Amino acid sequence: MSAMWYECKVKYRKTDEIGNQKVTTEPYLVDALSYTEAESRINEEMKAYISEEFKITNIKVANYAEIHPFENADRWFKSKVSLMAYDEESGKERKTNMYVLLQANDVKEAFDNTIQVMKGTMGDYTIPAISESPIMDVFPYFSGEEDELEQMEKFNALKASKPEKASELEDTMEFDAEVVAESY
Numbered sequence: 001m002s003a004m005w006y007e008c009k010v011k012y013r014k015t016d017e018i019g020n021q022k023v024t025t026e027p028y029l030v031d032a033l034s035y036t037e038a039e040s041r042i043n044e045e046m047k048a049y050i051s052e053e054f055k056i057t058n059i060k061v062a063n064y065a066e067i068h069p070f071e072n073a074d075r076w077f078k079s080k081v082s083l084m085a086y087d088e089e090s091g092k093e094r095k096t097n098m099y100v101l102l103q104a105n106d107v108k109e110a111f112d113n114t115i116q117v118m119k120g121t122m123g124d125y126t127i128p129a130i131s132e133s134p135i136m137d138v139f140p141y142f143s144g145e146e147d148e149l150e151q152m153e154k155f156n157a158l159k160a161s162k163p164e165k166a167s168e169l170e171d172t173m174e175f176d177a178e179v180v181a182e183s184y
Helices: 035-049 108-119 146-160 177-183
Strands: 005-015 019-029 056-062 067-068 075-087 092-104 125-131
Touching: 005 035, 019 035, 019 108, 035 056, 067 108, 075 108, 092 108
Parallel strands: 067 092
Antiparallel strands: 005 019, 005 056, 075 092, 075 125
16 A cells, blocks of 8 residues: 655744744645544644644645655755656657655755666656755654564654765766767
8 A cells, every 4th residue: 555645734933043933834744544644643743843832734635656765865855757658559658747755965966866766667757857845854654563663763764864975976877978078
């Protein structure tokens, strides 16, 4: 059974670094079976982070096919991935779009992480857009079974890891030198 993600907007009074308080509304993502469960889960999760009162202002189904946390990343990015399929009956190429939410430190790293996530894909695809998501945090559902506890610990460890200095990624893509020179 695939995950059903709900985007929940939570309004609360936030204290900044200087000590000023302001009311803010932030979106969070929870994995739930229904709107009711999403509301219950976001209430439980927020109680651990917010000591004062808060209000859930909106809950809607999120349009993410997959969620991928990455180590040493602190922001969430939304990648639009267009899967290409050839329709043999009509003889036309069709595009199917899906959205992937993943962690990265910047757009380039989000692009690299999207490539890494899509590595096992058999078909052709393009990445027409990547943008920073306003999502503050992601709360996946775990039933408490042993194998899921291991998954939860791994997910939380990835989510909690602090960004380090970005290491140089090895570029494994091959290009024709003449085509690259012409594009500049």
